[in-house]
Amino acid sequence: xxxxxxxxxxxxxxxxxxxxxxxxxxxxxxxxxxxxxxxxxxxxxxxxxxxxxxxxxxxxxxxxxxxxxxxxxxxxxxxxxxxxxxxxxxxxxxxxxxxxxxxxxxxxxxxxxxxxxxxxxxxxxxxxxxxxxxxxxxxxxxxxxxxxxxxxxxxxxxxxxxxxxxxxxxxxxxxxxxxxxxxxxxxxxxxxxxxxxx
Amino acid sequence: xxxxxxxxxxxxxxxxxxxxxxxxxxxxxxxxxxxxxxxxxxxxxxxxxxxxxxxxxxxxxxxxxxxxxxxxxxxxxxxxxxxxxxxxxxxxxxxxxxxxxxxxxxxxxxxxxxxxxxxxxxxxxxxxxxxxxxxxxxxxxxxxxxxxxxxxxxxxxxxxxxxxxxxxxxxxxxxxxxxxxxxxxxxxxxxxxxxxxxxxxxxxxxxxxxxxxxxxxxxxxxxxxxxxxxxxxxxxxxxxxxxxxxxxxxxxxxxxxxxxxxxxxxxxxxxxxxxxxxxxxxxxxxxxxxxxxxxxxxxxxxxxxxxxxxxxxxxxxxxxxxxxxxxxxxxxxxxxxxxxxxxxxx
Numbered sequence: 001x002x003x004x005x006x007x008x009x010x011x012x013x014x015x016x017x018x019x020x021x022x023x024x025x026x027x028x029x030x031x032x033x034x035x036x037x038x039x040x041x042x043x044x045x046x047x048x049x050x051x052x053x054x055x056x057x058x059x060x061x062x063x064x065x066x067x068x069x070x071x072x073x074x075x076x077x078x079x080x081x082x083x084x085x086x087x088x089x090x091x092x093x094x095x096x097x098x099x100x101x102x103x104x105x106x107x108x109x110x111x112x113x114x115x116x117x118x119x120x121x122x123x124x125x126x127x128x129x130x131x132x133x134x135x136x137x138x139x140x141x142x143x144x145x146x147x148x149x150x151x152x153x154x155x156x157x158x159x160x161x162x163x164x165x166x167x168x169x170x171x172x173x174x175x176x177x178x179x180x181x182x183x184x185x186x187x188x189x190x191x192x193x194x195x196x197x198x
Numbered sequence: 199x200x201x202x203x204x205x206x207x208x209x210x211x212x213x214x215x216x217x218x219x220x221x222x223x224x225x226x227x228x229x230x231x232x233x234x235x236x237x238x239x240x241x242x243x244x245x246x247x248x249x250x251x252x253x254x255x256x257x258x259x260x261x262x263x264x265x266x267x268x269x270x271x272x273x274x275x276x277x278x279x280x281x282x283x284x285x286x287x288x289x290x291x292x293x294x295x296x297x298x299x300x301x302x303x304x305x306x307x308x309x310x311x312x313x314x315x316x317x318x319x320x321x322x323x324x325x326x327x328x329x330x331x332x333x334x335x336x337x338x339x340x341x342x343x344x345x346x347x348x349x350x351x352x353x354x355x356x357x358x359x360x361x362x363x364x365x366x367x368x369x370x371x372x373x374x375x376x377x378x379x380x381x382x383x384x385x386x387x388x389x390x391x392x393x394x395x396x397x398x399x400x401x402x403x404x405x406x407x408x409x410x411x412x413x414x415x416x417x418x419x420x421x422x423x424x425x426x427x428x429x430x431x432x433x434x435x436x437x438x439x440x441x442x443x444x445x446x447x448x449x450x451x452x453x454x455x456x457x458x459x460x461x462x463x464x465x466x467x468x469x470x471x472x473x474x475x476x477x478x479x480x481x482x483x484x485x486x487x488x489x490x491x492x493x494x495x496x497x498x499x500x501x502x503x504x505x506x507x508x509x510x511x512x513x514x515x516x517x518x519x520x521x522x523x524x525x526x527x528x529x530x531x532x533x534x535x536x537x538x539x540x541x542x543x544x
Contacts, residue, residue: 001215027344031291034337050323054330062333066359069340073356125323125383 005046013039026072030065037061051125225318229307237456238269244503251507279445284347287442292345296443296450298338303457305331310464311385313474313487324385325377328465329370332420335458336362339429339439342451346442354438357514358422358429364521365419365426371529372412375536376400376469385465389473396477401470405536410470412529414498417462419517421455424506428514463498467491471498 016036023029037060044053119127132140242257246264249256261267283292306328308318321327336359343355377383379400380391392398400406419426430438440451467473471494474487481490512520 001218025288027288027291031294031337031341050321051326054323054326058326058330058333062330062336063363066333066336066340066363069344070356070359073340073344073352125326 002046006043009039009042009046013043027069030068030072033068034061034065037065047122049122049124051128225308229304229318233304233307233453233457236460237453238273240456240459240499240503241269241272241452242266243500244506247500247503248507251504273449276445276449281445281447284442286347288345288347290345291341292442293447295338295342295345295439296447296454298341299335300338300450300454300457302331302333302335302338303454303461305334306461307457309385310461311389311468311473312491313484314386314390316488317386320386321384323383325373325383325388325465325469328461329366332458332461333362333366335454338454342443343439346439348442350435350437351439351441354429354431354435354441358439361419361422361426361428361517364518365416365525368412368521368525368529369416369420371526371533372409372416373469374533375409376406378533378536378540379403379406385468385473389468389475392472393475393482394479396472399470399472399475399477401472405532405539406470408528408532410466412525412532413466413470414501416521416525417466418502418505419521421458421462421502423459423502425509425511426517427506427511428517431511459499459502460495463502464491464495466498467494 013036016032016039020029020032020036023032037056041053041056041061044050044056242265245256245268257265257268259265260271283289309321309324309327311317311320311324339358339362340355343352343358346352376388380388382388392400396402401410418424422429429435430440435441440448443451473494474491475482476486476490
């Protein structure tokens with residue numbers, strides 16, 4: 001039963017990934033990418049890594065792809081098609097395909113013994129959070145710092161100064177997650193777009 | 199559930215795989231039926247409450263008593279309506295949108311705990327799962343707005359996405375102190391921590407009380423209800439992201455909205471209002487659990503309806519201000535305070 005679901009979702013993930021890179025319309029690509037993420041989440045769930053599956057949906061399919069779509073929609077539907085006949089692009093593609101094939105064949109060939117079995121709760125929330133808050137605590141906190149720096153940078157770049165207030169008190173956004181900056185930026189963009197119609 | 203099915207006389211001979219699929223299909227069918235009937239009831243009660251608040255009757259004729267079958271008649275009407283689509287719509291996206299919106303609400307029902315043994319899937323991370331499925335609704339809203347090829351629909355969709363994504367943060371932060379206190383994301387475990395007399399309900403803990411109000415207000419924004427119905431403001435955006443939809447496609451948006459209202463209410467009941475417990479130990483018999491749970495959820499749905507017909511709507515900037523500069527700081531402070539108190543006390 002599990003094998004059936006694995007092949008179904010695995011095939012769906014591969015097909016939707018292929019469709020993501022072959023669609024001309026950027027919005028269609030983005031939706032196929034969401035579909036791909038959802039299939040991968042289903043694969044996580046089959047491995048009884050429920051926590052990872054939910055994170056995959058919540059963060060990738062939910063939050064990140066919404067911002068992708070926001071950017072695509074603000075830039076508008078582009079009419080001109082991307083040139084794909086450029087020989088450098090083709091060469092780069094062939095090279096990376098060869099590289100990926102070599103790495104994958106080496107990887108598959110190097111595992112003679114089957115992987116050791118893991119406990120059923122391996123990808124569950126308790127197992128993940130315990131490792132994250134003990135063994136990898138430093139790296140975890142460092143990631144938090146990195147994200148905070150990114151937020152501050154994004155807010156700094158996205159703020160619009162009121163006319164005649166150069167050097168005046170800039171809008172300060174505190175205690176936000178990485179979604180904050182993008183969302184504040186997009187909401188101000190919405191207002192900006194609204195002006196001609198108001 | 200497939201074990202239960204295998205005990206039925208007619209199905210006992212079937213192989214396990216068939217039974218699992220059968221169990222999935224029948225569970226899905228039951229949930230779908232409940233959403234459809236519940237949705238019709240909510241729409242009828244919304245119109246009756248609106249009528250009462252505005253000193254009029256609301257639907258009175260269809261179905262005899264106070265127009266109870268009005269929603270059924272409307273459903274039939276929507277089924278029979280001509281399906282019109284915009285000439286230049288992005289067809290696949292446009293068709294998919296109502297299904298995605300409905301799917302987001304539908305999937306959440308799987309983990310709602312109507313009783314200790316009356317839950318579709320008793321997931322370890324039920325609370326987290328509900329938040330993830332509700333983010334699928336955003337996808338539906340965006341694809342509706344983009345696929346319609348209509349500027350009002352697109353504005354509505356962009357507003358809706360920005361709003362839902364922003365308010366997910368205070369929503370999650372408001373639930374976290376309770377999760378810290380129960381040490382579990384399983385909805386059943388959270389309810390069991392509130393057994394006994396009413397003072398065990400999380401609502402009556404001062405810090406959780408703050409969380410509860412943040413949760414209720416943010417959940418209004420999550421389901422795009424007044425005073426946060428900016429994605430559909432009829433005075434400026436015609437009808438927002440579902441402007442171009444008619445017939446059954448529109449009905450799916452509508453049904454999805456009411457199912458979502460029930461889901462956020464049920465989660466509120468689970469986390470703060472004692473779930474299936476009545477607050478009086480003598481009344482806590484297993485047979486009454488689903489009834490108590492549903493009645494409490496209906497009450498919160500009623501509050502949402504009540505607010506809709508009482509309050510004006512916010513502006514876009516006020517909406518973002520409330521979220522980022524009021525709710526998130528309060529929720530973070532609340533979370534920190536709870537953590538400190540818990541550490542000091544233990």
